[in-house]
Amino acid sequence: MLLVLSPWGPIAQAGIIASATRVIFHEGDTEKTLMLVNTNSYPVVAQTWVDNGDVNAAPELSRAPFISLPSVFGMQPGVLKGLKIILADVSSPADRESVFWLNLYEVPPSQPLVLPLQSRVTLAMNTQIKIFYRPKNLVGEAKHASDGASFTLAKSTKGYSLVCKNDSAFYLSFAYLSVQLGKRSYPAQLENDMMTAPFSTKDYHIDYIGKIDQSQNVMVNVSVINDQGQQITKQYSATR
Numbered sequence: 001m002l003l004v005l006s007p008w009g010p011i012a013q014a015g016i017i018a019s020a021t022r023v024i025f026h027e028g029d030t031e032k033t034l035m036l037v038n039t040n041s042y043p044v045v046a047q048t049w050v051d052n053g054d055v056n057a058a059p060e061l062s063r064a065p066f067i068s069l070p071s072v073f074g075m076q077p078g079v080l081k082g083l084k085i086i087l088a089d090v091s092s093p094a095d096r097e098s099v100f101w102l103n104l105y106e107v108p109p110s111q112p113l114v115l116p117l118q119s120r121v122t123l124a125m126n127t128q129i130k131i132f133y134r135p136k137n138l139v140g141e142a143k144h145a146s147d148g149a150s151f152t153l154a155k156s157t158k159g160y161s162l163v164c165k166n167d168s169a170f171y172l173s174f175a176y177l178s179v180q181l182g183k184r185s186y187p188a189q190l191e192n193d194m195m196t197a198p199f200s201t202k203d204y205h206i207d208y209i210g211k212i213d214q215s216q217n218v219m220v221n222v223s224v225i226n227d228q229g230q231q232i233t234k235q236y237s238a239t240r
Contacts, residue, residue: 015040015106016075018129021229022173023102025066025087027136034083034129036104038075047072047105048083050131053193064100065089066131085131094135096169096198097142102129130173138169142227145170149196151220151238153179153206161203162188162220162238166196173225179206179238180219212240 019035038044049059050066069084085102092098104127134142145168152163162179166172173195177188188204196202212218218238223231 015044015108015125016046016104016127018104018127020129021225022130022132022227023085024227025131025133027090027134030087032085034085034102035080036075036083037080038077040108041077042109043074043076044109045072045074045107047107048103049105050085050100050102053099053101053128055126055128055192059103065092065133066100066102068102087133092133092135095138097135097138097171098133099171099195100131100133102131103127104129132171134170140168140170142170146172146222146224146232146234149236151236153212153218153238153240154203156203156205158205160206160209162206163201163203164196165201166198169198171198172196175223175225175231177204177220177222179209180221181209181212181216185221 015038016036017039019037023032023034025032036046047059048068048071049062050064050068051057051059051062052064065088067086067088069086073081075081105124106127107124140148145166148167149172150165150167152165154161154163160179162177164172164174164177175194177194179186179188186206186209188206191204194204218240220236220238222234222236224234225231
């Protein structure tokens with residue numbers, strides 16, 4: 001994605017767009033192809049690599065079990081290109097799903113073609129796409145993983161947290177979470193990583209909740225992201 005700043009306010013332009021928001025590797029899969037298209041009106045250079053999700057880690061220090069090819073390439077405007085993702089190591093845990101991040105680092109031209117009177121700043125952007133490695137013989141199915149999730153509204157030092165407990169062998173990916181008290185809804189703070197890992201819990205901070213009427217039922221509304229990248233709306237009853 002290219003960020004453009006001008007006297008009339010920020011304008012966001014799509015850059016390299018991938019054909020999927022996530023890539024699923026089942027045990028036995030060795031290679032996947034992700035299609036990319038450059039939707040910009042100018043050529044770009046892209047660098048790709050897979051890591052464990054640390055945005056500050058250098059590509060050459062990655063210890064992820066996947067490699068992406070080509071690792072550096074140019075794309076002309078409107079061009080469609082296939083990116084290969086290859087599994088190079090299978091040492092991930094066998095009792096649960098693992099997740100890694102494919103990075104698409106896009107570098108725009110150093111001198112973009114714009115009108116001389118237009119103020120413009122271009123920034124290189126990094127898009128991250130999740131890669132899930134799914135071993136055989138996991139208990140349950142990914143599409144039903146969120147059915148057994150449970151939530152607790154807990155007091156924290158900064159107010160309240162919504163604690164998600166995931167007893168499944170799969171990651172729970174959320175696009176949105178909120179607490180509903182009566183007719184009011186309180187959304188959780190959005191984070192870079194809105195996932196709850198397998199067999200674990202995660203706290204999601206809730207803003208602006210004041211004193212809670214103990215007689216009120218606590219409901220939780222979520223949007224769960226499935227393997228196809230679709231958002232599925234669900235509601236849960238929470239404890240406190």
